[in-house]
Amino acid sequence: DVFQRPEQLRGTTYDYIVVGSGTAGNVIAARLAEDRKNDVLVLEAGISNEGVLGSQVPFFAPTLTPSTIYDWNYTYAPQPNLNGRVIPIARGRLLGGSSSVNYMVHHYGSSEDYDLLAKLTGDSGWSWSNMKRYIARHEKFVPPADGHNTTGQYIPSLHSTSGVLPKSLPGYSLPIDSRVIATTKELSSEFPFNQDTTSGNVLGLGWVQSSIGGGTRSSSATTYLAGVVGRRNVDVLLNAQVTKLVKTGAVGGKPSFRGVQFASGPQSSSTTVYARKEVIVSAGSIGTPQILQLSGIGDKADLAAKSITTHVHLPSVGKNLSDHVLLPNNWKVRGPSLDDFLRDPAAIDAALGQWQANKTGVLVHGITNHLGFFRFPKSAPIFKTIPDPATGPTASHWELIVSSYWLVPGVASPETGNYLTLIAALISPTSRGEVKLASNNPFDHPLIDPNLLSSNFDKYALREGVKSVRRFLSAKAWADYVVSPVNIAANPTDAEIDAYVRAFASTVFHPVGTSAMSPAKAGWGVVDPQLRVKGADGVRVVDASVWPFLPNAHTQAPTYLVAERAASLIRGY
Numbered sequence: 001d002v003f004q005r006p007e008q009l010r011g012t013t014y015d016y017i018v019v020g021s022g023t024a025g026n027v028i029a030a031r032l033a034e035d036r037k038n039d040v041l042v043l044e045a046g047i048s049n050e051g052v053l054g055s056q057v058p059f060f061a062p063t064l065t066p067s068t069i070y071d072w073n074y075t076y077a078p079q080p081n082l083n084g085r086v087i088p089i090a091r092g093r094l095l096g097g098s099s100s101v102n103y104m105v106h107h108y109g110s111s112e113d114y115d116l117l118a119k120l121t122g123d124s125g126w127s128w129s130n131m132k133r134y135i136a137r138h139e140k141f142v143p144p145a146d147g148h149n150t151t152g153q154y155i156p157s158l159h160s161t162s163g164v165l166p167k168s169l170p171g172y173s174l175p176i177d178s179r180v181i182a183t184t185k186e187l188s189s190e191f192p193f194n195q196d197t198t199s200g201n202v203l204g205l206g207w208v209q210s211s212i213g214g215g216t217r218s219s220s221a222t223t224y225l226a227g228v229v230g231r232r233n234v235d236v237l238l239n240a241q242v243t244k245l246v247k248t249g250a251v252g253g254k255p256s257f258r259g260v261q262f263a264s265g266p267q268s269s270s271t272t273v274y275a276r277k278e279v280i281v282s283a284g285s286i287g288t289p290q291i292l293q294l295s296g297i298g299d300k301a302d303l304a305a306k307s308i309t310t311h312v313h314l315p316s317v318g319k320n321l322s323d324h325v326l327l328p329n330n331w332k333v334r335g336p337s338l339d340d341f342l343r344d345p346a347a348i349d350a351a352l353g354q355w356q357a358n359k360t361g362v363l364v365h366g367i368t369n370h371l372g373f374f375r376f377p378k379s380a381p382i383f384k385t386i387p388d389p390a391t392g393p394t395a396s397h398w399e400l401i402v403s404s405y406w407l408v409p410g411v412a413s414p415e416t417g418n419y420l421t422l423i424a425a426l427i428s429p430t431s432r433g434e435v436k437l438a439s440n441n442p443f444d445h446p447l448i449d450p451n452l453l454s455s456n457f458d459k460y461a462l463r464e465g466v467k468s469v470r471r472f473l474s475a476k477a478w479a480d481y482v483v484s485p486v487n488i489a490a491n492p493t494d495a496e497i498d499a500y501v502r503a504f505a506s507t508v509f510h511p512v513g514t515s516a517m518s519p520a521k522a523g524w525g526v527v528d529p530q531l532r533v534k535g536a537d538g539v540r541v542v543d544a545s546v547w548p549f550l551p552n553a554h555t556q557a558p559t560y561l562v563a564e565r566a567a568s569l570i571r572g573y
């Protein structure tokens, strides 16, 4: 059951304690609870997702964050390469975690992401040939909300209709859709059509796949957790912010951390619960390193500076933070676009009525109907000085996302006009940053500094992305539609592009790497290939933070696959 207060729990000892009811945490909870012999407790700092309309209606996703009760309301430290701007790094703080607030893009990434993970960790179990079987357990491909003919828009044989999470192709067609597809034909050498990235080949542009089923968001809470929450062997506790893992002894010379301390707020008393078998930390790329550090697992000098006793000296905790950088490129267009709809409360009301009646209409739209992944040529001048940072020879450097309205995170839509947004996102950044404690008070936000665009490659990639989106719009299909770019010249110089990037770049909200997996014996990394915290006993990390590098995808689906494999490692199936 789902409880609000610790007194309601069945006891203080469970077989497994999952910290964080997020994207990965709920997969773990559900898979462990499927075995009725396991007694599982999930501790979630946030609130319930029940009845949160914004988390159900796909088009309302951007209203859920930043700076709301559904968000942790973190910001990145001032970014020197972004004019010192402080940008929000949203993270869901409710059941389902970020899967309850994200923009629902659901692609797995390049086969080369998984093959590199296998190579880096020395565990072939992470390779694409093994990992793709978890797709069948994870997804349940369903028809789009408008029931349109999807022939040619995806490759059915790559998908599963019997997994847990309903996903679909776009359920609301847009007037610009035909222009996008025409561009893939006219400019097929630079922007080829890709029928389905689930093949493992991400290159090219195609129809988005989303964690949307029957016109409604699929989160880990509405799927995995909902499937087990009524069982007697699962307890979920809300308002339970884990403040640290508690040392409970030692096994084989390694300190055990089978105790978990939590409180509902800085003024409330703490409770400690214990795991007979394991604690699984799934608090995400920011929460997880913060919890490990508060527990004395981290860099000794950093912990000493915050008066924390080190139990496991593990310098990589919180390091290696990387994120996809988002750059909106906006054009004024001769309608139609979704901007008029967004400015019209009566139209939104009517659309909500339609959505409530039969889960169709414009509100089943996410943020895009098309996206694509692209590489710079081998001959690109940057590769004379910098090794290619893509995860492999067919993996991408940047992504193009097409949105039929003004979509600039943190910048309100202009009061008039119609817009097209072409987001260029940096997919293979070489910049790295870190998550570090600001203090030993668990209720203080940590310092989160991704060091965005601190490398020449990263700056180069967005500069080239800005040029490339202009070539995209040079297709005949756009001639009678696009008017002029906003906040930048039509043919900007490199210096103008760089200034534009510094002023408008932000994040796609994909931080990873802060509890990176590495070979069991490696001197770097935080968890071994079985996701056990190095140098510790009884604790694993399962969430986006274990990815040592960013995959060629928005990060939820790669996180779901990692969690599915982690569950099978823990249960031994």
Ligand SMILES: Cc1cc2nc3c(=O)[nH]c(=O)nc-3n(C[C@H](O)[C@H](O)[C@H](O)COP(=O)(O)OP(=O)(O)OC[C@H]3O[C@@H](n4cnc5c(N)ncnc54)[C@H](O)[C@@H]3O)c2cc1C
Pocket (backbone or CB within 6 Å): 019, 020, 021, 022, 023, 024, 025, 043, 044, 045, 046, 065, 089, 090, 091, 092, 093, 094, 095, 096, 097, 098, 099, 101, 102, 103, 104, 105, 106, 107, 240, 241, 242, 243, 282, 283, 284, 285, 287, 288, 291, 508, 509, 510, 511, 542, 543, 544, 545, 553, 554, 555, 556, 557, 559
């Ligand atoms: C606004 C936004 C848009 C995004 N859009 C997309 C998209 O379109 N497609 C995509 O693939 N990805 C997207 N992402 C990224 C994706 O959602 C995340 O990468 C993924 O959900 C991360 O999963 P996770 O399990 O690591 O963490 P989360 O899902 O964030 O789960 C962590 C959970 O732990 C809880 N928690 C944290 N600290 C504590 C603590 N101390 N005690 C108890 N509980 C704690 C949190 O409240 C949360 O429930 C987006 C993210 C955001 C924020």
